[in-house]
Amino acid sequence: MAVEPLSQKEIEDRLSELPGWSPDGDRIARSYRLASHFAATAMVVHIAQVQEELDHHSDLTLGYNTVSLTVHTHTVGGVTEKDFALARRIEALAPVHGAQ
């Protein structure tokens, strides 16, 4: 997969198709609210499985009933298609966990 940094317009276009995700400096970011701490923790484990599968990892914070994460591509120090591929996979698994 291409790992060239995306332009601001390319990032904005892709974010427009990912409700809840937003630009955050040289990253993209999303926060989820869940029904309990255990639900949030289970979602973190699921995200970790997907990240290992993709070999692409977010920086993630587990709160009482929240999961907050940012994603960027370390090797280029910016946002690439790999970040959006991970974001889409996280969006796809979020409903399983009742994440808002």
Ligand SMILES: C[C@H](O)[C@H](O)[C@H]1CNC2=NC(N)=NC(=O)C2=N1
């Ligand atoms: C060696 C390993 O494939 C690389 O370090 C991977 C691991 N996970 C990664 N995750 C992210 N977000 N960016 C990377 O450049 C990256 N590189």
